[in-house]
Amino acid sequence: MADIEAETLARHLSERSPNGIAEQVRELISAGTLSGGMRLPTVRDLATEIGVSVGTIAQAWSLLRESNLVETRRRGGTRIVEPGDVGGPNFRSWSGVDLLHCSPDQRLLPSLEEGLVRSLKQPQLHSWSREHILPELQRAMEKKLGHPAEPARGRSFAAVSSATEGLWLATRSVAGSGALIAVEEPASPGYLSVPKSLGLGTIGVPVDEHGPVPEALQRALDAGAVAFLHSPGGAFSPRHVLSSERAQELAQVLESSPETLIIEEDPLGPLAEETPFAPSLDALLPERTLRVIGFERAYGMDLRTAVVAGPKHLITAAIAERSGGVSSNSRILQNTLAFLLRDPAAARRVNSARTRYANRRRLALEAFTSAGLSAQAGPGSWAIWVQVPDERAAALTLSAQGVITDVGTSSFITEQPTGLLRLSIAQLPEDMELLDGLAQLVLHATEDGLNSTFV
Known part of the structure; x- marks a missing residue:
């Protein structure tokens, strides 16, 4: 029975x-x-x-x-x-676990099949037009970003191929070469290469448990920052999800600098922690905020569709940077994303995945803390930050054992007093024995470093 x-x-x-x-x-x-x-x-x-x-x-x-x-x-x-068995029987080595890129667990992604099949039957398929966003996807995004009784009106939208492209377009469109932009730190993995490639200067804005520190943002504006990039959901933060009170404080600082533009990054999209009407500078200063919303981690890399939202003049400026403004995203992929955003089964899968990722973050923090390491992760973060005496030596020692991590200097502009390792939680096994073993590997790397040998 x-x-x-x-x-x-x-x-x-x-x-x-x-x-x-x-x-x-x-x-x-x-x-x-x-x-x-x-x-x-x-x-x-x-x-x-x-x-x-x-x-x-x-x-x-x-x-x-x-x-x-x-x-x-x-x-x-x-x-x-049993929960402890997840990952256990099939686990081979840490070299097969992505601890660096914060890529999603493919087993937790919703199926694209039904959405793609429906998209192939749409009447506008192969039309020789170049809409920057399809009406179906725009309606889905208006519902997502607005109050249910009053969808987001007055915004313009553009579909792009990824959140990375969206951030590149947004950054390029709001700041000319040689300009200075303020960046919440730690920055999202890989982002700091974007302003560098565009010839822009950066100034770091640290965070506390409530979000970017207002006094630090004011110093950045006083130094001449023409734009401010931050992530309200704290997708890779060691400490925060933006609070309502902090959003108001940041808005007050920005009101004293009316020319400063804002880029809000939402790399987790539907996977972000469920906080209805989450605090956002977009809600307080919509006339000068570009919001970049990624869906790769919720629905998979091959969906190849992200959305940039904001006032028409900022969207127009961003799109002008994309192949002279004539490029557009596949209607097949846009329709598929619109279907997934409406589909109850996909929503349940995303909700289930969110729960699983949160559990992995919790278990990993327990393992690192139990090992005596100083480790932090924000309430909705996909990254755990571990303090180490020498981050490069620790990362090199771990890499020799198949554990590939990032170092703090790749995400911080301001020099840190201690070293940091960043590890992604998304593909970690839900297995305390394995996680305890990983924590011990990190602990030994911080204690011993890489032993040199003479030949």
Whole structure:
């Protein structure tokens, strides 16, 4: 007999496709309704109960096995994998885990199949026009960025190929060569190469638990900064998600410098922590804010679509930097993104993934702290920052053991009093034994450094 009967499980399942059923079972696991070790009903019993084919349930179970959420034993049936087993049986080495780029766990991505198929049937396919954003995607973005009773009006939008391209276009359009821009630090992975490539100067604005420090932003403006880049959701921050009070304080500072433009980076898109109507300078100073919203981490790199939102004159300036303003993004991909933003099954998958990433961050912080390391991660961050005496020596020692991390100097403008390592949490195993082992590797790298040998 199963630990959860077919009739009971069926009451939780409203979807009838393999993807939908698998997604709802994932949600039940994340919520704790289905716990580790629990045996599921037989494929035949559940198929009969909800009125689908045996093959449909078999496909759903296969998707869950691919995500290492269930396992099927010859005589033991299909069981929920114990949390400590996630990553364990399939783990080979840390060289196969992305601790550097903050790339998503592909097993947690929603399927693109239905959205792509629907996109291929749209009437405007292959039209010889170059819309910078399709009406369907714009409507979805207006709903996302606005209050449900009053969608975001007055904004213009443009679809671009990635959040990286969006940041490049935004930065280039708001600051000419030789200008100075203020950048929240630590900056997002890789961003500091953008202003450098454009011949721009940068000045760091540190953060505390509530967001960028207003006094530091004022100093940057006094030094001549013509733009300010920050990430309200603290996607890679060691400390913060922007608070309402801090957003108001920053807006007051910026009001004294009316020519300064603002770039808000939202690299996690729908994966950001669920805070309805999250504080944002876009909401307080919309007439001079460009917002860059990435979807690669929520839906996968091959979706190749991000969105830039802002007042028309700033969007026009940004698009003018893109192949002379004539380039546009694939309508197939834009329609697929619009579908995913509306699709309940995709939303459930994203919510489930958000929960899994938060759990990985929590477990990793516990492991590093237990090892005696000083480690920090913001409430919605995909990065853990670990203090080390010599970041380059520690990173080199770890790389020799297949653990590839970033160092603080790649994300900080202001020199730090101690060294820092940045590790991505997104692909970490939910396995305390493995995480304790990783923490010990980092600890030994900070204590011993790389031993030189003579030959």
